[in-house]
Amino acid sequence: MWQGGLRPVCYRIILSNLFIKVPWCRHWHETESIVMKQIFLGWLTTCLMVTPAWADTHTPAQSLPAVKVVSVHNPAQYAGIQIGDVLQRSITLSVSAQEQLNDSSLPLKGLQRNGIELRQWQVSSASQADKKIYTLVFDYQVFASSGKPIQLQLPVERIRFNSGAAAELPAWRFWLMAQLPDRLQPAKPTVIAQYHASMLETDSTQRWLVLSLLLAVIGSLVLLYRNADWTWLPMMNGHFAKAYHRLKRLPATAEGQKQAALIVQHAFNQHYGQQMLSSQVGAFVQQQPVFQSLETQIQAFFVQANAVLYGGQLPAAAEYLQQCKTLTRQLRDCERRV
Numbered sequence: 001m002w003q004g005g006l007r008p009v010c011y012r013i014i015l016s017n018l019f020i021k022v023p024w025c026r027h028w029h030e031t032e033s034i035v036m037k038q039i040f041l042g043w044l045t046t047c048l049m050v051t052p053a054w055a056d057t058h059t060p061a062q063s064l065p066a067v068k069v070v071s072v073h074n075p076a077q078y079a080g081i082q083i084g085d086v087l088q089r090s091i092t093l094s095v096s097a098q099e100q101l102n103d104s105s106l107p108l109k110g111l112q113r114n115g116i117e118l119r120q121w122q123v124s125s126a127s128q129a130d131k132k133i134y135t136l137v138f139d140y141q142v143f144a145s146s147g148k149p150i151q152l153q154l155p156v157e158r159i160r161f162n163s164g165a166a167a168e169l170p171a172w173r174f175w176l177m178a179q180l181p182d183r184l185q186p187a188k189p190t191v192i193a194q195y196h197a198s199m200l201e202t203d204s205t206q207r208w209l210v211l212s213l214l215l216a217v218i219g220s221l222v223l224l225y226r227n228a229d230w231t232w233l234p235m236m237n238g239h240f241a242k243a244y245h246r247l248k249r250l251p252a253t254a255e256g257q258k259q260a261a262l263i264v265q266h267a268f269n270q271h272y273g274q275q276m277l278s279s280q281v282g283a284f285v286q287q288q289p290v291f292q293s294l295e296t297q298i299q300a301f302f303v304q305a306n307a308v309l310y311g312g313q314l315p316a317a318a319e320y321l322q323q324c325k326t327l328t329r330q331l332r333d334c335e336r337r338v
Helices: 028-058 203-227 239-247 254-272 278-287 289-310 317-335
Strands: 009-015 018-024 068-073 086-096 116-128 131-142 150-154 157-160 166-169 172-176
Touching (some): 131 157, 239 317, 289 317
Antiparallel strands (some): 116 131
16 A cells, blocks of 8 residues: 555654654665664663773772871971981881881982981881881981071981881971071171270389389398398498307306407407507597497496406396397497498
């Protein structure tokens, strides 16, 4: 019926949400084949898009063992660091008992990074229940220098275990103190002139000091010439000085009395220039005015000397010797003009 009474007409047919132009033709089997191909291609595209999401959702991810940072200790001083200073910091990690530290992952000793040298590192471990505690200590030495303060940092240290677990010791910043200025300036423009204090007037003080020393020397000489028994000094070897020196060695006896009278008499004779008698005392005093104040004592000596030498009432020996010493000492002082 279709072939005899109808012309071929094109219709739009919607199948499985697809628009397909299908001619109303003589062969239905060709149309069915085209539709099935379109449906197959749609299902294939949908499966390819859904399969990656399903795989990501159902595939379990393999997680690494956990590493717990127990503590981190950095240097206490972060400013005023100088070249050559040694800085130390440490980190304490807690891992499972089966974990082993990978020593080969640690930095080499002597490694320099930005003027910071790793001097050494130390590792210690301890077991605690089902955990293992690792303590790592790093020593650094500063070799950087600058003409002005700059900020440096101790580098990040990565710590790995054989299982693949890892931890980081974070960087630590500090200030490096300036060593020398970038440009050295001449010191002369900045030198402050030294202040000279005014001098004290010492001329008058010096004059008084010299005068005092002079008076002290004169006084010492006066005392020396007045009291010294030495006869070898200038103006000290007079006749009465020698007599006084000899009198001090006489014994207090009758013979000593006679010797004392003769010694003093001999001193008068030498000083007078001839034999001196008691009647010549006035002439002696006139000839030697320095002895005028002792004229009475000289007269008394001659009276007693006559009694001792030529007989008469004798005084006590000790008393007579003391009188002779006193008189010759006074005569010696007059002789020395003191």
